Amino acid sequence: MxxxxxxxxxxxxxxxxxxxxxxxxxxxxxxxxxxxxxxxxxxxxxxxxxxxxxxxxxxxxxxxxxxxxxxxxxxxxxxxxxxxxxxxxxxxxxxxxxxxxxxxxxxxxxxxxxxFLDGTKIDDRKINLPVVIMAGGKGTRLKPLTNVIPKPLVPVGEKTILEEIMDQFESIGCMEFYMSVNYKYDMLEFYLNQLEHKYNINFFKEEKPLGTIGSVSLLKDKINTPFFVSNCDILIDQDFRDVYDYHVENKNDITIITAVKNFQIPYGVIETTTNGVMTGLTEKPEFNYMINTGVYVLQPDLIYEIPENEFFHITHLMEKVRTKGGRIGCFPVSENSWRDIGEWDEYLKLIRV
CATH class of the missing domain: 3.10.580.10 (CBS-domain)
Structure with missing residues (x-):
């Protein structure tokens, strides 16, 4: 050729x-x-x-x-x-x-x-780390579909969003899953219990909404190694072993997978000073940001930094870590490698591919 x-x-x-x-x-x-x-x-x-x-x-x-x-x-x-x-x-x-x-x-x-037609894989390492999946939300952005089924069970092709996420972790050796549930949890548990799978799923229920990381306080004394945390509506085209390697090599307390996001203002942007005097003009400027994808690696001791039975976001935990002088690392992926399918526009794009 x-x-x-x-x-x-x-x-x-x-x-x-x-x-x-x-x-x-x-x-x-x-x-x-x-x-x-x-x-x-x-x-x-x-x-x-x-x-x-x-x-x-x-x-x-x-x-x-x-x-x-x-x-x-x-x-x-x-x-x-x-x-x-x-x-x-x-x-x-x-x-x-x-x-x-x-x-x-x-x-x-x-x-x-x-x-390598014999199926030899480029990387066959296995990292059997626990994975916590935050699956208790109401999925309000996907209503009215989530009025009927919980967001983790929304179909993506022949599988559900949740299965796509779990299968990706299972492919690198992660076999122990902890599922934070609340909204329509009985339907979620029933569905997952019918599946044939290799991994072990442990359900834990928050009795009231506890924020994006608050329910993880319920896992005290159950996880003693670094672990992944993932939202239940996020798909990332990334080998998570590379993320874990980065986490370990840099001795991070938290590693955030971030997506490179580009925004362009479709107008000329004017800068002014006193009395409205123009000092500069930029035609259709572009801005690049790192966006939090909702997937993390956490050190196990951080579970004890999460207050019990209190509303607590991952951002609160990050601030706590920073205040104590801890290290938070960011592992970047490209914009299209991250799919937030918890809203209709992105979900429809995915199922139309």
């Missing part, structure tokens, strides 16, 4: 910004781009991991990717046998391997799924 066809729509030049690269990954539903200079020389590959590490290192989204590229990534040459290349990919757990000729020109790209 012609190399241009092979990398169609995933070829970029090294002067684009991190944000532009993220948008292209979202559009192409790919986590790898192939970077060239304007002399058409292949430079390197750019992965979502490269971008996430750059954002964590506080590079702005306007930074050119040339500044964050790892130009020493391991590649293969046309002189290597296929088994050598496979061994190299297996060691690196690399999604793809560029093949260069003797002049350094990109002539081919081998992809994991094309080489």
């Amino acid at each position: 012609n190399i241009d066809t092979l990398i169609k729509n995933r070829k970029v030049y090294d002067d684009i910004s991190i944000y532009q690269a993220l948008k292209m990954m979202d559009v192409e539903k790919s986590k790898v781009l192939f970077v060239f200079n304007y002399d058409e020389d292949f430079i390197s590959i750019l992965t979502i991991g490269d971008i996430q590490r750059a954002i964590i290192r506080e590079h702005s989204l306007s930074t050119k990717i040339s500044e964050i590229l790892d130009k020493h990534k391991i590649i293969a040459t046309c002189d290597e046998e296929i088994e050598e290349i496979k061994a190299k990919m297996l060691k690196l757990r690399a999604e793809c391997m560029p093949i260069l000729d003797r002049d350094g020109k990109l002539i081919n790209i081998l992809f994991w799924n094309d080489l």
